[in-house]
Amino acid sequence: MSPSVPLQEMIRAIRSARTQCEERGVIQRECAAIRAQFRQSDNGGRSHNLAKLLYVHMLGYPAHFGQMECVRMIASPRYSEKRVGYLGAMMLLDEKQDASLLITNSIKNDLSHSNQYVQSLALCTLACMGSAEMCRDLAPEIDRLLRASNSYIKKKAALCAVHIVRKVHDLGELFTPAARSLLAEKNHGVLHGAVVLITELCERNQETLERFRKTVPDLVQIMKGLVISGYSPEHDVAGISDPFLQVRILRLLRILGRNNEGASDAMNDLLAQVATNTDSTKTVGNAVLYETVLTVLHIKSESGLRVLAVNILGRFLLNNDRNIRYIAMISLQKIVGTDHNAVQRHRGTIVDCLKDQDASVKRRALDLSLALVSASNVRSMMKELLLFLSSCPPELRAQAASGIFNAAERYAPSQRWHIDTILHVLTTAGGDVRDETVPNLIQLITNASELHCYTVHKLYRALLTDISQQSLVQVACWCIGEYGDLLLRGECQETEPVQVTEDDVLDALETVLQSHMSSPATRGFALTATMKLSTRITDNVDRIRSIVSIYGSCIDVELQQRAVEYNALFRKYDHMRYATILLVHSNNVHTVSISFERFVLKMQSSVFCSGSNRQVSPLVFLPQVCDLLDLLGGSEVTLQPIPAVGGTAPGLFTNTSSTTGGDLLDLLGGLEPAPPFFCSELSYLIFSAAPTVQVYEKAGVALTLSCEKQSDSGLTVTLTASNSTDSDISSFTLQAAVPKVCLIKHAIPTHTHQQTSFLC
């Protein structure tokens, strides 16, 4: 076909423009000329003009003024004009434009044109941009063409019908009979179109699917013909006969065989044959194998066939072609739930793919590896995954880290392994872990009480090496604050102990405090840890005091507040420092901006003494309390320093020696309500209480308290009073008080009359 000279000249002119501005100029001139030409009624160059406009449109310039010209050209009797007109319609008109309706009539006429190439144009355009309305209008025409025309038209009519069905689902009914008969055709193009049409019909309508199941034997026959028969040069692609048709047939078989034993049986042999005989050296063969595998895995196939399919995927994994490896992994991902064991067999290869260069392949391998972690292979898999984490692309880090955490949580063989794994992740990818990781890890460490010494040693060493990973530093600081005494003791069973002095430890914490790499949250952790150490170390309390007071004038408000409160603790409540510090065993100090001073005062205000009948008021509970509440008559109780114990045991709370009942009342004024999360902190304290504690024993009266956690926010405290004196005690009443944020519900006491050696 001879080229369009005017078109080519224009293209040359546009391309020779050196700047965007110049190009715009050329195009504006051309468009003006074209517009002028359009206005002229009939000239020989109409198709050239429209073609020029379409080129300009492709470059991104507006071309809507050409729409009406398209409509006119389509109606032209000249083939050359029709051809470009229809092309223009497909490019400039879409179903949303009103002008598209105008061409419906032209299309209708052209569908019955005597020349098949004109018919072809109409069919192509309808299938490309036909709106629902146009489809409804022209469907009967298409049905007619499906039945009574030559192969060239039939194949196009079939695909046009596909488009119609996609646009107007109900019209599927119309095409079903014709589709069925098309399967008997020999022409590959028609067969292909027929299979696509039947696939579409079956996907849309269950009833239609049932009806078409009867065609399975026919489809199997056609497939067999393609696979077994000799070389057909016309349809051959690298030794495979018409792979496009094969793939479509396999896909249709998949739909027909799903959830149906009969149909699946009928295609079993064929699938096995295709799976074994198809040459897999070229992409085209692999395309057919891929479709076969998908079909086998989605119908009710025999187990032998399924194994064959998974093995094909396994072979794909070893293929040099990266595309094939990617395809394999996608498919394996889809069946890892249902055929887990089969996929497990290829675990080694999948793990190797973690080292692939391509990021998409890596991502697939990561997803699949995480899905394959199980209790039996967790150690080896985790090793590979951690290795991957250290060199993986940044966009995959967060996913890898969280995947590793989940897997570790589910399958950790031991607590120590679990802690080690988390620490490893924090060291390698600390910046990409989620926020809950820090409190979760702290919880984990707390629960692993035998490993406290080991953990604090590991974290201390990690801290010395690198303070840039915030999550790691936060956990390390917390740990040192909590278990610093274990560190200083210099002995450890699980790992080589460090020989550190108190100064060394404080140095480490101070480095964190002062480093520009530390976030405000991290600094908070470090400061609190430093403060906590004041109860665990003996020599350097002054140093701690000085560190804390420096931060009293820190710019960061959070830090400043803490520092000021800690300072206050040093100054005013030094005697209570131990108790208070031991009490604050919080998971996430960062979010609980609990005011120590207020906390202390609240505690005091909760304790009240009422009268002299040996009545006792329980309060928020702390186990290992002895002589808790002998407040009667203003007796003074001094604080004893409590030796550092494991983190789960909050310590002792006693009254201050300098206040009596009267002063307590004074302190009640001017107190703001505690922050809401105070309650959860408090409940945490309560919940870490030991079950039963004897809180009072004097003159034969013994009181024990036991706590039972009812729910996340509720706690039952039971007071058991026993009387081992000879006389009765009467009018025994119970009064209880809690800080404002907690609600208390009294249960009715079971006895008010205490008799000798009666327990109530």
Add this chain to the structure above:
Amino acid sequence: MQFMLLFSRQGKLRLQKWYVPLSDKEKKKITRELVQTVLARKPKMCSFLEWRDLKIVYKRYASLYFCCAIEDQDNELITLEIIHRYVELLDKYFGSVCELDIIFNFEKAYFILDEFLLGGEAQETSKKNVLKAIEQADLLQELNAFNVN
């Protein structure tokens, strides 16, 4: 198939065939983003990528990228074969096709595509038949002088 794009290594669009109804604005946006994404990929990388909710299959032939967006149920590997078949058709038609051929004869590239794919699906699986049809249609166009009615 939802659409096919051909673009150069500089990101210039040489052919766009859309099988789904989208506004001009949306088409431009999709084109821009997809072209950027594909051009950013390194040579040895996989031909498949997931973009928005579509599967993208692309292949580079000399200075042109052939990029198709297919649906979830479509077979990626056979799409590569479809792309290859189209290139073969262009090659046969133009005789050792190069980018310039497609630039200066873009309407013919469309005509060939429309003889090979219809409504986003392959309509003719025989190379010979496609080329024969194009030849006949071209001949008809040559006889421009005569009305076809």
